[in-house]
Amino acid sequence: xxxxxxxxxxxxxEGAIVQINCTYQTSGFYGLSxxxxxxxxxxxxxxxxxxxxxxxxxxxxxxxxxxxxYGYLLLQELQMKDSASYFCAVTGxxxxxxxxxxxxxxxxx
Amino acid sequence: GAVxxxxxxxxxxxxxxxxxxxxxxxxxxxxxxxxxxxxxxxSLMLMATSNEGSKxxxxxxxxxxxxxxxxxxxxxxxxxVTSAHPEDSxxxxxxxxxxxxxxxxxxxxxxxxxxxxxxxxxx
Numbered sequence: 001x002x003x004x005x006x007x008x009x010x011x012x013x014e015g016a017i018v019q020i021n022c023t024y025q026t027s028g029f030y031g032l033s034x035x036x037x038x039x040x041x042x043x044x045x046x047x048x049x050x051x052x053x054x055x056x057x058x059x060x061x062x063x064x065x066x067x068x069x070y071g072y073l074l075l076q077e078l079q080m081k082d083s084a085s086y087f088c089a090v091t092g093x094x095x096x097x098x099x100x101x102x103x104x105x106x107x108x109x
Numbered sequence: 110g111a112v113x114x115x116x117x118x119x120x121x122x123x124x125x126x127x128x129x130x131x132x133x134x135x136x137x138x139x140x141x142x143x144x145x146x147x148x149x150x151x152s153l154m155l156m157a158t159s160n161e162g163s164k165x166x167x168x169x170x171x172x173x174x175x176x177x178x179x180x181x182x183x184x185x186x187x188x189x190v191t192s193a194h195p196e197d198s199x200x201x202x203x204x205x206x207x208x209x210x211x212x213x214x215x216x217x218x219x220x221x222x223x224x225x226x227x228x229x230x231x232x
Contacts, residue, residue, distance in 0.1 A: 033220075040226075040228075041225070041226070042202055042223040042224060042225045042226050043153065043202070043223050044223070045220050045221070045222075048220065087152060087153070094158060094166075095141065095206060095221075096143070096155055096158065097143070097153075097155065097204075097221060098155065099152045099153045099154075099155075100152065101152055102151070102152045
């Protein structure tokens with residue numbers, strides 16, 4: 001079966017750095033993506049890792065270790081608007097996305 | 110660049126009726142679209158893959174006769190929830206990907222573009 005585990009909730013203060021972990025167990029793996037979703041909205045793409053290592057896009061970075069079936073999303077200089085749910089997702093066969101359990105990030109003053 | 114729309118954005122219907130949800134790629138052609146369902150505070154669950162010009166492929170546990178999918182053109186896929194019941198109330202989201210160019214740039218293999226979602230409430 002497919003499973004992607006994330007912490008259910010993370011709380012951090014504005015300006016801080018937070019890391020959201022994702023461990024996965026899937027059949028078929030092309031890469032790991034991260035999506036942000038605000039309440040009532042659609043998921044928006046943040047980053048993608050196909051190979052091991054760190055990808056940096058502005059305040060967001062994503063890391064992948066294929067040998068460990070593990071990845072994380074790193075958010076720096078947290079802002080209030082970053083409060084949202086974050087999902088990791090594995091791209092498998094047929095370009096299907098299997099989403100993780102989701103992490104609700106709360107940014108406090 | 111790459112915009113996917115859904116219509117309607119929300120719908121309330123009586124139990125037993127059918128509801129059609131449209132998913133359109135506005136500035137690119139989508140040979141493949143995906144339909145997801147999301148219950149409150151839960152993750153997105155893939156329901157089916159919609160393929161232009163051929164039958165949709167459904168994920169295990171999704172009733173194909175209840176969730177009818179039609180992908181009649183390269184820019185439109187529809188999901189019809191037949192004989193809806195209160196347990197079908199959910200947030201339905203579509204996504205699309207393109208194997209070619211999106212808004213003038215080579216589309217990323219990994220990126221799917223999501224519609225804004227349709228909130229279905231069945232009374």
